[in-house]
Amino acid sequence: MSNILKFGIPKGSLEDATVDLFKQAGWKVGISSRSYFPTIDDDEMNCKLIRPQEMGKYVERGTIDVGIAGRDWVRENDSDVMEVCEMVYSKVSRRPVRWVLVVAQDSKVQKPEDLHGATISTELVGFTKRYFAERNIPVTVEFSWGATEAKVVDGLCDAIVEVTETGSTIRANNLRIVCDLMESVPVLIVNKASWADPWKRAKIQQIATLLKSALAAEGMVGIKMNAPNDRVEAITKVLPSLNNPTVAHLYNSDWVSIESVLPEKEVRRIVPELISLGAEGIVEYPLSKIIQPAITD
Secondary structure, eight states: OOOOEEEEEEOSTTHHHHHHHHHHHTOOEEOOTTOSOOEESOTTEEEEEEOHHHHHHHHHHTSSSEEEEEHHHHHHTTOOOEEEEEOOOOSSOSSOEEEEEEEETTOOOOSGGGGTTOEEEESOHHHHHHHHHHTTOOOEEEEOOSOHHHHHHTTSSSEEEEEESSSHHHHHTTEEEEEEEEEEOEEEEEOHHHHHSHHHHHHHHHHHHHHHHHHHHTTEEEEEEEEEGGGHHHHHHHOOOSSSOEEEEOTTSSEEEEEEEEEHHHHHHHHHHHHHTTOEEEEEEEOSOOOOOOOOO
């Protein structure tokens, strides 16, 4: 087949979450521990496992057409790529990660300017250098090969720039966050020449739409019920919904069917009230996708 889209699956912490997201969106991705070439049940796609830290440069070169990586690593490499959309998911939670400036609990540093002439250890060397250079704060930034928190505890550096979701590890090491430097979420990035190709662009838009739709469905359920026509107004007032509920008259009856999409956690709260208002035959059902208009920018 002449039309093949080369897609980069992020290897590492996002790997399993990405495979699960593709499954929910409608694609089956298979990854072997002995191969860097995942299988996918789509003849128009070819997948490769790539470290998120390197995804931007491979997309920029056109080695792959499109891939998923944290926005932090795209910015770290200053990659010249197009960002199609962001997708808030990670191995721990559905919230962005933060890159933070961290010092020892007893440090006198209260703001970045206080680190004038200091040594900072981090994996995010390029971004950190640019951050301090833009603010005219002279610092030395050293690459950390891991255990970055321990370096500031042991006095091997004055501060670190580290990634966190909850801040629990930082607190556990008796460290203190001075400020946030960047918030990052996974983003779908595409090679600019690939985006200019009509077939590839349409395929990327299809993937982006369905991945976003799968994320939108998380924590949401559908609910439907029957009710007397004269109770519709009261029921819809207490029924939270993604948009306005759907109300349809039942054939040859003065009853209606009401259907809506709402957060799953709301169901337990409203069901007793719905029953008291006259709703019957209440059915809750899971959602795999909530499909929104296609991404066209």
